[in-house]
Amino acid sequence: MKRSIFHLSHTDISRDSRILKELDVIKEKFHNYNIFIIGIKRKSSFNNIRLNLKGVKDLSVSLVTKKTFFFLPRAIIHLLNYIELFIKCLFKILNKKISIIHCHDHKVLPIGYIIKILFNCKLVYDAHELECLDKINQVKFSQRSKIVFFIEKLIWKKIDLFITVSPSILNWYKKKIGKKKNSVIILNSPKLNFPKKNKKISLREELKIPDNDLIFLYVGGFQHGRGIFKMLDVFSKTIVKSNLVFVGYGELENHIMKYSKKYKNIHLLKPVPHDILVKYISSANVGLCLIEKVSLSDYFCLPNKFFEFAFANLYLISSNFPDMKKLVK
Numbered sequence: 001m002k003r004s005i006f007h008l009s010h011t012d013i014s015r016d017s018r019i020l021k022e023l024d025v026i027k028e029k030f031h032n033y034n035i036f037i038i039g040i041k042r043k044s045s046f047n048n049i050r051l052n053l054k055g056v057k058d059l060s061v062s063l064v065t066k067k068t069f070f071f072l073p074r075a076i077i078h079l080l081n082y083i084e085l086f087i088k089c090l091f092k093i094l095n096k097k098i099s100i101i102h103c104h105d106h107k108v109l110p111i112g113y114i115i116k117i118l119f120n121c122k123l124v125y126d127a128h129e130l131e132c133l134d135k136i137n138q139v140k141f142s143q144r145s146k147i148v149f150f151i152e153k154l155i156w157k158k159i160d161l162f163i164t165v166s167p168s169i170l171n172w173y174k175k176k177i178g179k180k181k182n183s184v185i186i187l188n189s190p191k192l193n194f195p196k197k198n199k200k201i202s203l204r205e206e207l208k209i210p211d212n213d214l215i216f217l218y219v220g221g222f223q224h225g226r227g228i229f230k231m232l233d234v235f236s237k238t239i240v241k242s243n244l245v246f247v248g249y250g251e252l253e254n255h256i257m258k259y260s261k262k263y264k265n266i267h268l269l270k271p272v273p274h275d276i277l278v279k280y281i282s283s284a285n286v287g288l289c290l291i292e293k294v295s296l297s298d299y300f301c302l303p304n305k306f307f308e309f310a311f312a313n314l315y316l317i318s319s320n321f322p323d324m325k326k327l328v329k
Contacts (some may be wrong), residue, residue: 001097002033002097003032003034003098004035004036004098005026005098005100006036006038006092007022007035007102008111009037009104010085011039013039013058013060014039014058016039017190018188022126022186033099034096035056036092036096037057037059039058040062061085063085064084065084085108089111090115090118093115093119098119101119101124102124103124103126104126106131106148109125112124122161123159124161125161126163127165127169127173128164129165130295131145152177153177156178160182162182163183164183164186165187165301165302167185167323168322188303188306190274190308190311203269203280203283204283205283207269213242214286215284215285215286216244216285217244217285217286217288217309218246218247219247219305219309221250222248222251223252225292225295226290227288227291228246228255232244232266235265236259236262236266243265244265245267247269247270247272247280247281249270249271256268278308279312281308281309281312282312284314285314286316287308287310288317289309290319291303291321291324293319299321299322302323302327
């Protein structure tokens with residue numbers, strides 16, 4: 001029987017572009033292994049774009065406790081969710097000859113550590129962002145930050161490979177928790193997979209925006225701390241004639257939709273599969289990567305959209321943060 005590599009996440013992996021891109025590479029480099037993923041299935045209108053990787057077996061689970069015990073306090077629900085995920089992971093891994101457990105983010109790191117002990121496998125910790133500190137220039141850790149920091153520090157020496165997303169975040173871990181010989185930065189850059197030339201794929205054509213009109217573009221999650229309110233405020237002014245296009249989904253979707261209905265130059269589009277996104281947005285002019293200085297994770301970030309804009313050959317307007325500033329220059 002082949003040895004196995006398990007990827008574990010608290011997200012719906014079919015919607016997590018970073019994990020999908022990593023899996024796409026891993027399945028080619030580790031073709032002598034069985035590759036499994038365990039995430040949490042979530043119902044969404046975006047689920048029409050599902051995982052489509054040959055050689056990767058999806059063992060994702062649904063959490064019964066999330067639906068059954070909704071009337072309990074949130075902390076207890078989270079605990080029950082965690083216990084259920086852990087138990088289901090153990091059953092999925094049994095008799096699979098696991099060699100590597102690859103944990104995406106801190107939430108599943110304790111589960112990965114226990115699996116490492118039980119099955120004597122290697123532990124990979126893939127920190128998609130810095131979650132030890134909630135707020136910028138935070139003097140004292142919040143309760144949540146203390147827990148995350150404690151978990152990471154407790155398990156740090158048992159981690160066989162540490163992965164993160166930017167030089168600044170890696171340096172932070174080295175200073176605060178300790179140097180790790182086996183550590184690597186995997187940037188959030190996109191995979192280029194242009195469709196055939198005869199296949200039209202262009203947001204400019206879809207929105208019927210003339211070639212002479214400038215398109216400013218936001219791609220990603222519609223959430224707080226991403227400069228969305230500032231963008232809407234600027235492009236809703238009558239003096240501004242350029243177009244603002246949002247591609248994605250999230251909690252601020254209805255707010256953006258109100259502006260798109262009121263202003264002809266503000267547009268809202270559904271998410272696009274990550275493997276064709278670069279080609280799709282290449283007809284725009286300027287990419288907006290205006291992360292707000294809410295936390296150290298934001299301050300040290302190098303987000304997907306930054307590289308997607310660069311690979312699409314767009315001009316970039318980014319926040320004046322260390323790693324983004326260095327790459328823009």
